[in-house]
Amino acid sequence: MPPEGGLLGAVAVGLTDVGQTVREQLTSGSIGSRVTAAASQAETRLVNAFSSGDAPGFLLWAGTGWGLALMLLYGLRKLRWLRPLPPGHRFHPERRANLWRSAGLDTARRLAPWVPAVALVLAWPAMVPRSGDGARIFLAMALPFLIGSLVIRLGGPLLFLLGPVRGWRIVAYAERRILPWLGALATLSFASTMLRAPELRWTLGWDVAAVLTFLVDLALGIVAIVFILNRRRGVQRLLSGTRGEEAREGKLYKVIGARIAANWHLLGLLLAVGHLFSRLFGVGGGSFIGRAMVTLAAVAIIMAVTFAVSGGLAKLATSMQYGKGGLARRLTWRYLGVTRQLLRIAAFIVIMVVGLRIWNVDAITWFSTGIGFAIARPILSIATVLLLGWLIWVTLDTAVDFALQPRDNTGRARDHSTRARTLLPLLRNFAFVMLVVLTIIAVLSNLGLNVTPLLAGAGVFGLAISFGSQQLVQDVITGLFMLFEDTIAVGDTIDTGDRNGTVESVTIRTVRIRDGDGALHTIPFSQIKAMKNRSRGLGVYTVKVVVGYDANLDRVMEVMKEVGQSLREDPLFAPDMLTGLEIWGVDQFTLEGITIMGGLKTRALKQWGVGRAFNLRLKHRFDEEGILLTPPRPSLMVPSPQAFKELEADIGA
DSSP, rough: OOOOSSSHHHHHHHHHHHHHHHHHHTTHHHHHHHHHHHHHHHHHHHHHHHHHHHHHHHHHHHHHHHHHIIIIIGGGGGGGSSSSHHHHHHHHGGTTTTHHHHHHHHHHHHHHHHHHHHHHHHHHHHHHOOOHHHHHHHHHHHHHHHHHHHHHHHHHHHHHHTHHHHHHHHHHHHHHHHHHHHHHHHHHHHHHHHHHHHHHHHHHHHHHHHHHHHHHHHHHHHHHHHHHSSSSSHHHHHHHSSSSOOOOEEEEEHHHHHHHHHTHHHHHHHHHHHHHHHHEEEEEEOOOOOHHHHHHHHHHHHHHHHHHEEEHHHHHHHHHHHSOOOOHHHHHHHHHHHHHHHHHHHHHHHHHHHHHHHTTOOHHHHSSSSSHHHHHHHHHHHHHHHHHHHHHHHHHHHHHHTTOBBBTTTSBOOOOOHHHHHHHHHHHHHHHHHHHHHHHHHHHHTTTTHHHHHHHHHHHHHHHHHHHHHHHHHHHHHHHHHHHHTTOOOOEEOOSSSSSEEEEESSEEEEEEETTTTTEEEEEEEGSSSSSSSSSEEEEEEEEEEETSSSSHHHHHHHHHHHHHHHHHHTGGGGGGEEEEEEEEEEEOOOOOOEEEEEEEEEEEEEHHHHHHHHHHHHHHHHTTTSEEEESOOOOOOOHHHHHHHHHHHHHH
């Protein structure tokens, strides 16, 4: 029965089962029984060898052969003409012209001691005859070491050829820090391969050979993991020539090579861990080198297919992105991006399944039954929830962005309503919050956490808010009604009675307006009892002209109409004017003069600019016509003394 408790519970039970399986393998399972049988078998063979006197003779014979081979391998290197070139001379930029010649000479110097050492090892059983079993043991212990030495000796010249491409510093670093690790891995790999030979297994004993193979394989996996973790960046730079940068353009094989070079450590860890996993569970019986090659080939094929399909989808997405089309085209472009990501995830899963299958681990069977199914089911559920949430968000976000675009498919400007520009971002944010909350709840539920207290706590918290924050609820409800009724929007110029200015932002609870002095006012919706919105419909500029009682009113009104008509014919103001000047008539008779009223209908918020231009032009026309806007001030006329004398003469006469 699969365990209850979601993914966390299944993983806990699975780890317990894995630990129990490994413990059984090491104690009473196949590994434990093999170790017991191998110990008994080795003890029997050693006792027989020493009792018959064959062991001392074999040790003397084999030690002499090994010693002579070591003398040839390392002694000949002391000769001046066989000594490898020093790194400072070998890795020199000026030697690029003779690159292949230098590499060939260096290879010859390195192989000159190795060739006679190998020849001696191979010919020693024939030169000094020994039994077939002794010869096989002699070769099994000498050849892996010689193979590791060959890898190190050939690695230097090969790295030298990479100098002009990768840089001489990284090449020198690789010869000093990476080649010894590769030599050790080659030695262990060849030893593991030789221990699987039937003749050697018969000589050592099947159980002894099996245990030795198991120990060598474990050492191979551990050394490989340590090497990958310690030399990850160095090998990456040696393979790609960059610090993890990948080629994003070019031919398919170059892209695949760049990706493998950038992620070689992940592939190496997969091989090493798969090797250890198969050996610990007793399911691996093949050669590490053979399986590694098959795994690399499978990974290369899967990556080639994946990148080919992904490249086609990328080209299609590019054409969708820059081409003309409606909402369906944009949604297709976004879906193609999601499809490419899903394709890469699927390729990674296929690589894992195929790789494990190559190492005799049937992941499909394990995940479809028992504890594996208990782990796979919540993982699939979480992945489905995340995918559905992402698709819903992509669809909604694309639709909102498309609706708020300033231009349509033909390139013409769109006239968005203020309500759409205000409500759509709010709805998008609200949907995002809801999707995140629901996704988190679903993920926690599949992880095995009890979300019932969380939901109950959220309900109690919401109830407490509804009772304790009545003003907040009133603000929200009033704001929602104002937004749905399109009473207010971002960019409107409003007047709430005690505050006025331009709306900068709107939430479901408050409105923020910027007044003429630059101050920002935050007003809860519930505090707005009445509101004047100057940004809707049209604007009217009231014209009020006061002239004297002696003015010709018909001419005054005619001049006012002419000024209004000239303003409407001006290209600078015509787009903002809905009508010319409308004369309402004579409004009042006051001590200051006669008041004539009129109005200019304009687009919203344009009335003040049009009104200022009208006043300026009207003043200029009145000056030309001699029309005074205000009556002359009363003045006192004082007669001169001569006038008084003339007046007295007239009276006396």
